[in-house]
Every structure is written in C-alpha cells, then in structure tokens.
Amino acid sequence: MMRKAVIAFAALALGAGAAGWLGHPAPATAQGGGTLEVEVKYNGAPVIEKLKVNKDTQKCGTEAVVEKVAVGPTKGLKNAVVSVPTAKGPARAAKAVLDQQGCKFVPHVVAMMPGEIDIKNSDDILHNIHTYSTANPPINKAQPKFKKVMTEKFEKPEVIKVTCDVHSWMLGWIVVVPTPFFGVTGDEGVVKLDNVPAGKHTVEVWHEVLGKQTREVEVKPGQVTRVSLELKK
Numbered sequence: 001m002m003r004k005a006v007i008a009f010a011a012l013a014l015g016a017g018a019a020g021w022l023g024h025p026a027p028a029t030a031q032g033g034g035t036l037e038v039e040v041k042y043n044g045a046p047v048i049e050k051l052k053v054n055k056d057t058q059k060c061g062t063e064a065v066v067e068k069v070a071v072g073p074t075k076g077l078k079n080a081v082v083s084v085p086t087a088k089g090p091a092r093a094a095k096a097v098l099d100q101q102g103c104k105f106v107p108h109v110v111a112m113m114p115g116e117i118d119i120k121n122s123d124d125i126l127h128n129i130h131t132y133s134t135a136n137p138p139i140n141k142a143q144p145k146f147k148k149v150m151t152e153k154f155e156k157p158e159v160i161k162v163t164c165d166v167h168s169w170m171l172g173w174i175v176v177v178p179t180p181f182f183g184v185t186g187d188e189g190v191v192k193l194d195n196v197p198a199g200k201h202t203v204e205v206w207h208e209v210l211g212k213q214t215r216e217v218e219v220k221p222g223q224v225t226r227v228s229l230e231l232k233k
C-alpha cells in the first residue's frame with residue numbers, strides 16, 4: 001500500500017514537472033489573462049449580533065449569532081463580495097447554493113451570475129424563503145422539511161436580501177453579478193481571480209453594512225495584480 005502511494009506521488013510530481021519542461025503555459029496565461037488578487041480591509045470593530053432564540057431550539061439552538069461585520073485576525077473583512085463587472089467570460093459550471101443549517105443561511109453571503117441557485121433546507125424543520133428583490137421577481141415561499149432543495153432563478157444583477165418568516169433572526173444575501181469573475185471574502189478578506197482578461201477593469205466591492213466601493217485596475221497578461229481596498233463606516 002505504502003509503496004503504491006509513493007509511486008503515485010512520484011508520478012504526479014514528475015508529471016507536473018514534465019509539463020513545465022515542455023513549455024505548457026500556466027492556466028493564467030492560457031487565455032491571455034492575468035490574476036487579480038483583491039484584499040478588503042476594515043479597521044473598525046466587528047459587529048456581531050447575538051439574539052435569544054425561543055423557537056425550534058432543538059434545531060436552532062438557544063442563541064442566534066448574526067455576523068453583520070465580521071473581521072479576521074489581520075483586519076480582513078469577511079463576507080464582502082468582490083466582482084469585476086467589466087470582465088466578461090463564460091459562465092461558471094457550478095451552480096450557486098444557499099443552505100439553511102441550524103436556522104442560519106450558509107453561507108451568509110452567496111454570489112452568483114444570473115441564472116439558477118439551489119436553496120437547500122438541511123434542518124428538517126419548516127423554513128420560509130423570503131427575498132426582497134426588485135429587479136428580479138420576489139420570492140415568498142414555504143420550504144417544508146421534506147423539501148430538501150428548491151431551485152430558483154435570478155436573471156438580473158441585483159443585491160438581494162433574504163430572510164425567513166418562520167425564524168425572524170435569519171438573514172442572508174444573494175448577490176447576482178454580471179460577470180463570472182467574482183468571489184466572497186473569507187477571514188483573510190481576500191478574493192483571488194484567475195484568467196481575468198487583460199486590460200483595464202473596474203473592481204467592485206460590496207458589503208451589507210459598509211456599502212460599496214470601486215477601484216480601477218489594469219490586469220496584465222500572465223501577471224498577478226494586487227489591490228487593497230479599505231471599507232469604512
């Protein structure tokens with residue numbers, strides 16, 4: 001067993017090396033694009049709301065934690081949507097997913113291109129999806145425990161607030177962006193986008209409490225362009 005694993009690893013390492021020697025271009029340069037690394041910072045204090053829960057406590061727990069402004073150890077802002085609306089490209093293969101887990105929307109913020117999203121209910125209790133959309137038709141629909149997945153469609157770019165009428169503390173966001181070049185920041189506050197078409201672009205950052213900011217950048221083929229933005233209250 002052990003020996004097999006070692007051989008497999010060696011073959012893998014050799015394979016990767018060989019591709020390099022033969023001069024296969026790295027994916028970043030394959031389409032004449034570059035990498036864009038966007039860092040989002042916030043120097044203020046985090047805002048985490050804690051609310052008492054007295055409904056469905058077996059699934060929801062007794063305290064709801066709502067991350068309004070979540071900041072990582074290096075002052076990176078979490079849950080910010082970074083997108084490059086000026087960069088066009090083919091749609092992503094993976095469908096967006098928003099789950100309801102422990103009476104929370106997971107992830108708290110989901111970004112997607114216009115199209116379909118799977119809304120899951122992993123809780124085995126009744127939830128109710130309620131979207132506050134204007135460009136897209138609003139949804140206000142019960143999702144009983146047996147309905148594990150509901151597929152919905154958002155065809156227009158928009159920031160959509162999502163709540164649940166059964167559990168008043170549940171809050172999430174679906175951000176529909178007109179580009180496949182997007183991401184949502186984690187604890188580090190960083191989104192890295194590969195194969196961004198070379199040229200001048202506008203980077204857009206959105207956060208549910210701290211609002212929006214844009215930045216002009218120039219992406220060069222085969223290079224990594226780094227930008228850092230700071231959102232303020």
Ligand SMILES: [Cu+2]
Binds near residue numbers: 128165
């Ligand atoms: Cu709910």
